[in-house]
Amino acid sequence: MSVKLQRKWSPEQIAGWLKRIYPGEPHNQVSHETIYRSLFIQARGVLKKELLEHLRARRTIRRSRHASMKRSGLGQIKDAISISERPATVEDRAVPGHWEGDLSGGSKNSYVATLVERHSRYVMLIKVANKDTESVVSALIKQSQKLPGEL
DSSP states (O other): OOHHHHTTOOHHHHHHHHHHHSTTOGGGOOOHHHHHHIIIIIOOHHHHHHHHTTSSSOOSSOOOHHHHHHHTTTTSOTTOOOGGGSOHHHHTTOSSOOEEEEEEEOGGGOEEEEEEETTTOOEEEEEESOSSHHHHHHHHHHHHTTSOTTO
């Protein structure tokens, strides 16, 4: 068994050590993310259990920082109403005037808001400067003023 594992080195320490020992030899180096991925995704059964025993943190699943935010309620809509609770008139698309919206994030902090009128299926795509509420709401208000009268 590797001395590094016996010393309980972190994957970051192992990756850093490999870079120092083998400078300019990328084929002898590995990133800490690759080590974690092989431990938590690729390893199975007895091998996985044996390898995980050498990690300092005793987790069986590796989660991002953002996953813990969701558990504590951060990033969640307060008093959200489930889509399953929407009225039947909205669901069957018989009455015009019901809109459905979403915000999509792209590369380099680019955002597009989408609005769909459920009856006519009229779609609006709005480029939004930022994903904060104020930016999204102001962009939606500005765009909605350009709507055709029948909508």
